[in-house]
Amino acid sequence: MPRAIYLHVPFCEQICHYCDFNKFFLKNQPIDEYIDDVLTEMARTVEAVPPEGPIESIYVGGGTPTSLSSAQLERLLLGLRNYFPISPEAEWTVEVNPGSADQEKLQMMAAAGVNRLSIGAQTFDSQLLQTINRDHQPGDVLEQILLARQSGITNISVDMMYALPGQTMVHWDESLNELLQLPVTHVSAYALKIEAKTVFYQWWRKGQLSLPEEEFEALMYERMRSVLSEAGLNQYEISNFAVPGYESSHNRVYWQNKEYYGLGAGAHGYTAGVRTVNHGPLPKYMRAIAEGALPYLETHRVTKEEQMEEFMFMGLRMRSGVSRTEFFERYNIDVDDAFPEIVPGLFERGLLNEDEGRLFLTEDGLLLGNEVFEKFLLG
Template sequence: MIQAVYVHVPFCEQICHYCDFNKFYYQYQPVDEYLQCCDQEMKRVTSLYPPEEIRSIYVGGGTPTALKSTELDKLLSSIAHHFPKRASDIEYTVEINPGNVGVEELKQLKQRGVNRLSIGAQTFNEQLLKKIGRDHAPGDVERTIKAARKVGFNNISIDLMYALPGQTLEGFRDTLAEAFRLDVDHVSSYALKIEAKTVFYQRWKQGVLPLPSEETEAEMFQVLIEEMEKNGYSQYEISNFAKRGYESVHNLTYWNNEGYYGVGAGAHSYMGGVRRENLGPLPKYMTSIKEGELPIREEHHVSKREMMEEEMFMGLRKKAGVSKSMFREKYDIELRKVFADALDYLTEKGFIKETDEAVSLTEEGIYFGNDVFEQFLLGEE
């Protein structure tokens, strides 16, 4: 059953120094041609995998709002046409960049059924914003949120980063305080990771990227958890926090190991037990579409063993953990029968807790997530 849709808009007006997502400068790109190809991909993929009632749509990037109003409307029209059957409580998210979205654009999104915004704030420190290559000012986030509330958006998420070059613990506390003042509904917060093919990677290799120590990064994560709880946000996943009722349906699709459509250059999908990655370069993606194909760069048929491993990797990221009854329903076997050794070892280490209903991370285990997940690799079949 596939109830979630991700659509990738790979265009940006500014390339951030940390970003390794598939993206291109908006200027001089064949945007209209790309949107036509996305429409054709939706048509083909839904003919192969007819959609159920869609519970979540997420338009990400890149920067979807880098598109002109007419271009964005064309994309949203394609989504509406190919995925018309929607749950009454559907979550429909579009990523927006603070500072380049006005009231008219927000009204356009609302009229097209979008009911959730994800805003890339990252930090409220002006110097840090410049260091990481962002093109907005701290005040742009507040102005964007106020405009969105006025238009009628009552589900707003912001992204925050920590362990940024030159960032201090107190500086991160200040950013959190500003986020709480803005009273958003959801916060995603991740530590900076140095990825290949980014500006930061090149600086890191040259030894000119002043990053906080691992100890400071761990302290920032601890402060994040503590301050979120104090301010009424539940840590429902390792890096995600929400007021009650505002947990992201789309994110939970991934962590529940459920299927989803992935449309656009470089997009990933999980359909019919097969994980696919689309071609990333625009010419290759569009040529594949024009030749009547699906634009697949790579696909992997996931075995039952791998599905069970992934169930643990992703499910344990959630505060609720992995449901034993759901595991049994999906894989027709008891969770403990598959992972007894890992469960016993991690319980003894104090990293997980096991009840009759579920397996989940302990408060200490949250800090050692990758070490925990590694224990659930089953080895070769």
């Protein structure tokens, strides 16, 4: 039963060199027509899979949602409220690039129900911002946060990146120090991954991209964990840290393998036991809507075996781990019977531990998370 919504806005005013998300340069795009189509998708979605209860989390991502005009973004936000029953306590997040939302736009968002922002800072080093092709300056992050707080949005998450080309530990320490001067409640921090169809991928293939060694990347990760912990931001997932009580509800939907609606071009969804992927290119997405269909590129009914795999490798991303009891209640089988020899093997290697019926990664397991997750793939 979906209690969450992901809405994708695929427009950007500038394309970052590392980004492989579904996105398009804003200029000359059919934005108003796209919004019309997303509203139509909302109507068809609730008809196909009616909500059985109030929506508890909404995440509007991109792209850059705030690259839209205030009136355009408002149409999408009010559309969500029109088609879906939204809980008064719902966590409602919008992604924001520093400097992309003025006071008027933020006040509109707050009035519509938005109560959380995810701000893409990435780094506080001006040279590194140029390297990754970001269009803001370090000081824009604080200015954006202050404007948000003045508009009544005080739950602020900041995205950071490390292992960037040419980034030293001094750069990373300085960025972490700048981050901790900000009034934020949540931090998401990810190492750079070179993805196909990005500028960085093209440079990497040509040998024109200098990246830190894996060992150095691990040192940066450990430095971040230590610094954020000392500042009172608890690590509740491999790459996410929060002031107690401000952990992301929406992210936990994914990590706990719960269902959610996916709306917009390129969006992924998981409803009624079926995973869906929408068409990414705007012409294909809009053509599907014009033909009276839901804009699915792919649909896949998730088998019980796949559900068990996802429950484990997604749930183990969280520091609290996974519950043996919940696993049995969902799938009517014990973890050890579903994955024979795997759990004992991970215990023996010191990558997995257990406390009061919950399995979780050890300190070593955090550094080798992908290796642990692969063990739970039965296929």
